[in-house]
Amino acid sequence: MLLYALITSSAFAMSNFPADLQTDLGMQCTATCDLCHSSPSGSGVPTEPFGIAMVDRGLTVDAATVAGALDAMVADAVDSDGDGIIDTEALAQGLNPNPTGADYCPVGSSITGPVYGCASVSASPVSGLAGLLIGLVALADRRRRAAA
Amino acid sequence: MYTLLRGAVAAVPTPRLFSLPLILLLLWSAPASAYPFMIEHSYTGCGECHTDPSGGGVLTNYGRGQGVILLSSVYKKRDGEFEPGKSKDFLFGAIPLPKQLALQADIRAMLIPQPGKVRLLGMQNDLEAGLDAGPVRGQASIGWVSEGGQRAWLTRNAGAGGNLVSRVHWLGIEPAKDLLIRAGRMNLPFGIRSEQHMLMARSFTGTDTNKGQEYGLDVFVDRGKVRAEVMGIAGDLQVSPDAYRQRGYSAMVGWGITHKLELGLSSKITHAALDEATRTPATKQAHEVFGRWSPASSLALLSEVGLTASDASGSNALGTVGYLQADFEPAQGFHVVGTGEWCDDNLSDTATTTTRGWLGLQWFAVAHFDVRADAMYGTLYCTPGVPSTFLGMIQAHAYL
Incomplete structure (x- = not known):
């Protein structure tokens, strides 16, 4: 039961920070x-200004702290490089909020970061997969009835 | 078919009863589809049970049978003539399939307890197909993930709603017995193929089964005690622009010294004009030895020890990664898994080497279904210098 207690009381997920920031912003x-x-x-x-500012606002290795730290960054209007664009907005625009370092994938720029996937979609693709599964079940039912 | 089973499969262990508290505990348990611990049943290779000769993904008809006979808990005494029948088949036999075609649906979900809430991840919702028609073989998957798995995305939806993914799709021919040449998107031949994609030996070397697949040309050879595979990597065409696609090779060779012991070597070298993590040109290398050993009934020991190298950002960093894992099966279908890992991306810097220990309980409760709970102490990724902490996860997996 020690394992159960460990999991339900003190365990949490450590963040994959780049992926979490991409999703949240x-x-x-x-x-x-x-x-x-x-x-x-x-x-x-x-060690970089953005990372230090996030830690100062509650970021730990726990994934659950990412959103709260980002909210605090917005509330405090943190602008690490002093360019007038707060850090969270800079990241949303693909810019590096630190005083030094390359931008990531600036909107409208020909310089892009890695892009994943073959085609853009405007809605959740899960409905298409659900339709496929429903069709499969319907096919099974049809064959079962035919066999009967 | 690859003749990788050498020697008799161990007899089915006697059914045992679990205590109620243990059952309650296990109901909260967690994950697993390539099961390297099967060496305890004298499987040194993977092609008997999987369409992919190096394991993972679609099961063969034989593999589905072993999923019932050897993997799952047994509640009623079986005689020596036991056959799983249609209970092993796709949708329990509701859709009769031609023998050349295998279909499989895999659903895997994870619960991550967090303070004040529980995070639910849809890890795998895949529909997979395997083809074995004379000299022609193939495999393809399509699925959906709620988050993560970017490198396998087919769709590009950065917001809520998740994405369609295809982890593998390849077509191959067998010009001679135990020789398979295939092209497409597939898992990389490297180390011990395992569904535990968060092992640092998998994630740090980019060879996991979650999102580590690449497009390329692959040759697999099985010569009795020796199996070998080499893949020329053409890059992940589901990542763009082209500069981010890594090209090179990945290869492994395994030697089944006995039915209970396999030793092997793996090697991988790739180059990308732009590394995804650093946005700089990078040549990355990983070379390792691996071993699987079943020293006693119901016990399997798995280990990998590797060296890595990377010149990303001009670092010329030499690193190391590895683990030792013990899988103990006290009763059929119930596994206790203990793992110790280490990883260091740069041995010449001052950051403390990442170490991680975890204990898992996995229960193949009934055919087609397993649950697993893991408690870890360490870090999620190979991040030397980052303090260790506890994390836990609960997984449930079903395949039809």
Whole structure:
């Protein structure tokens, strides 16, 4: 029962920060690790202004703290590079909010980060897959009736 | 068909009863489709049970049978003539399929307990097809994920609603017995194929079964005790622009010294004009030894030890990754899995090497269904210097 207690009381998920930031801010591509870290692979504690500001506003390794820290960044209008664009808005635009470092995938720029997927969609694609499964079940039912 | 089963499969263990508290605990348990612990049943290879000769994904008719006979818990005594019948088949036999075609639906969901809430992840909702028609073989999958798995996306929906994914789609020919040449999108031949895609030996080397697939040309050879596979990587065509596609090779060779012991080597070198993580040109290497050993009935030991290298951002970083995992099956269908891992992306810097320990309970409760709970202490990814912490997850997996 120790394992059960461990899981239900103290365990949580550590964040995949680039993916979480992309989702939370609606970024067209993921930021690189140097958004927060001096190491290109993301090792070590955050050393860049954006990362430090997020930690100051409650970010931990727990994925659940990402959204709260971002909300606090907005509330405090944190602008790490002082360009007049707050950090969260800069990221949403694909810009690097730190004083140094390359932008990620600026809107309207020919420089883009990696883009995943073959075709853009404007709605959830789950309905198409659900339709496929429903069709499969209907086919099974038809064959069962035919066999009967 | 690949003749990878050498020797008799172990007898089905005697059914045992679980205590109620243990059952209650296991109902909260967690994940698993390529099961390398099957070496405890003398399977040193994978092609007997999977369309992909290196394992994972669509099961063969034989593999579906073993899923009932060997994987799942047994509640009634079976005689030596036990046959699973239609209970093993796709949709329990509701749709008769031609013997050349295999269909499979995989559903895998994860619950992550967090303070004040529980996070639900739709990890895998795949419909898969396997083709084995004379010299022609093939496999394809299509599915949906609620989040993550970007490299396998077919659709491009960054908002809510998730995306369609296709992890594999390949077509191959068998010009000779135990030789398969195939092209398409497939899992990389590297190390021990495992559904535990968060193993750092998988995620850090980019060889996991969740999103590590690449397009390319692949040759698989099975020569009795030795199986070998080499893949020329043409890049992931589901990632754009082209500069982010890595090209190179990935290869493995495994030697089944006995029915209970396999040792192997893996190697992978790729280059991308722009590395996804650093946006710089990068050549990445990973080379390792791996082993699977079943020293006693119901016990399998798995290990990989590797060296990595990367020149991303001009770093010329030499690293290491590896793990030792023990899978103990005290009663058929119930597994206790203990794992110790390490990973360091740069041995020359001062950041503390990432280490992680985790304990998992996995229960193949009935045919086509398993649950699993894992408790970890460490970090989610290979991030030396980041403090360790606890995390837990509960998974449920069903295939039809």
